[in-house]
Amino acid sequence: MGAVELTSAARDLTTTARMMMQAGKGILAMDESNPTANRRFAKLGIPQTVDARRAWRELILTTPGLGEYISSAILYDETIRQTASDGRPFLVLLAKAGIIPGIKVDAGTKDLAAHPGEKVTEGLDRLRERLTEYRQMGARFAKWRAVIAIGEGIPSPGCLLANAHALARYAGLCQEVGLVPIVEPEVLMDGGHTLERCAEVTEATLHVVFDQLHAQRILLEGIILKPNMVLSGADCPVQAGVEEVADTTVKVLLRTVPAAVPGIAFLSGGQSAEMASVRLNAMNVRWRDKAPWALTFSFSRAIQQPAMDVWKGDARQASAAQAVLKQRARANGMARGGVYQPPS
Numbered sequence: 373m374g375a376v377e378l379t380s381a382a383r384d385l386t387t388t389a390r391m392m393m394q395a396g397k398g399i400l401a402m403d404e405s406n407p408t409a410n411r412r413f414a415k416l417g418i419p420q421t422v423d424a425r426r427a428w429r430e431l432i433l434t435t436p437g438l439g440e441y442i443s444s445a446i447l448y449d450e451t452i453r454q455t456a457s458d459g460r461p462f463l464v465l466l467a468k469a470g471i472i473p474g475i476k477v478d479a480g481t482k483d484l485a486a487h488p489g490e491k492v493t494e495g496l497d498r499l500r501e502r503l504t505e506y507r508q509m510g511a512r513f514a515k516w517r518a519v520i521a522i523g524e525g526i527p528s529p530g531c532l533l534a535n536a537h538a539l540a541r542y543a544g545l546c547q548e549v550g551l552v553p554i555v556e557p558e559v560l561m562d563g564g565h566t567l568e569r570c571a572e573v574t575e576a577t578l579h580v581v582f583d584q585l586h587a588q589r590i591l592l593e594g595i596i597l598k599p600n601m602v603l604s605g606a607d608c609p610v611q612a613g614v615e616e617v618a619d620t621t622v623k624v625l626l627r628t629v630p631a632a633v634p635g636i637a638f639l640s641g642g643q644s645a646e647m648a649s650v651r652l653n654a655m656n657v658r659w660r661d662k663a664p665w666a667l668t669f670s671f672s673r674a675i676q677q678p679a680m681d682v683w684k685g686d687a688r689q690a691s692a693a694q695a696v697l698k699q700r701a702r703a704n705g706m707a708r709g710g711v712y713q714p715p716s
């Protein structure tokens with residue numbers, strides 16, 4: 373067990389984590405790797421180029437008032453080094469908006485040997501050096517995503533352990549250099565499984581993750597957890613209602629996530645933007661007084677997609693797209709406080 377009194381380095385981590393979890397705000401994930409960003413562009417006929425990716429990220433970062441609802445933004449290696457068309461570095465735009473910069477540092481998923489249908493996230497090689505560089509550039513936190521699929525006989529214990537161990541090793545290296553690790557074990561919503569099966573797998577996953585975080589001596593006060601919501605599989609014929617999703621998700625988290633963790637910031641995982649907001653709102657309405665941690669968002673698609681559908685790579689649509697982006701950020705900021713009113 374770590375010392376109960378925090379060192380000053382540990383206090384810095386906890387301060388950053390608490391700032392990321394401030395009331396009425398959440399985290400914007402804009403850390404899509406190039407293949408993912410290109411895939412989303414291709415669907416809308418947007419050129420899959422560095423310039424188009426830069427223009428999209430500039431549109432996001434110059435959205436007026438974004439910092440009213442966004443505490444922090446997760447960047448990608450290409451993005452953290454980019455500048456706006458007027459020459460200002462993206463990191464300067466973020467500072468101007470009062471948004472804390474962070475960086476995705478995993479190197480993506482690969483097939484896990486001897487485990488058909490399962491993945492393991494790579495990226496531990498040279499991670500210490502990469503984290504040090506990002507810290508020097510101004511990043512204050514990092515993100516690593518593990519992916520757990522639900523299927524016949526999966527996830528296996530070997531897959532859960534391999535992914536949780538990597539998450540914990542990453543978290544330790546982050547805290548060593550003063551970066552708050554966002555720990556993201558994503559149980560995928562793909563498949564025909566029930567809500568109960570998702571709850572069972574999410575609970576098993578989080579148990580192993582926190583066991584490994586403990587084994588690697590991670591300061592829990594200095595991490596943010598980024599889990600999936602507990603949902604019916606996308607192809608399940610019976611889709612759980614909003615309150616059932618909210619209650620099941622929080623009950624699973626209460627069983628697995630220590631109260632020392634300052635905040636939980638959900639991924640959207642392919643839900644519609646509106647459902648992601650409504651479900652987060654329900655969690656805060658129903659559990660705000662009982663949950664020991666902040667419950668907020670760290671959405672990518674559920675914030676960006678409606679705006680990208682308006683933009684479609686056309687500069688003339690930039691202002692309209694920014695208005696939609698701000699609307700989604702505001703909806704989620706409200707949901708963070710349990711005061712979101714969906715449009716009637």
Ligand code: 5MM
Nearest residue numbers: 401403404405408639640641671672673
């Ligand atoms: C699950 O993906 C994360 C949250 O995004 P959604 O809210 O859209 O589910 C997201 O941060 C993701 O980890 C990044 O976009 C990076 O993904 P790739 O697949 O490009 O590594």
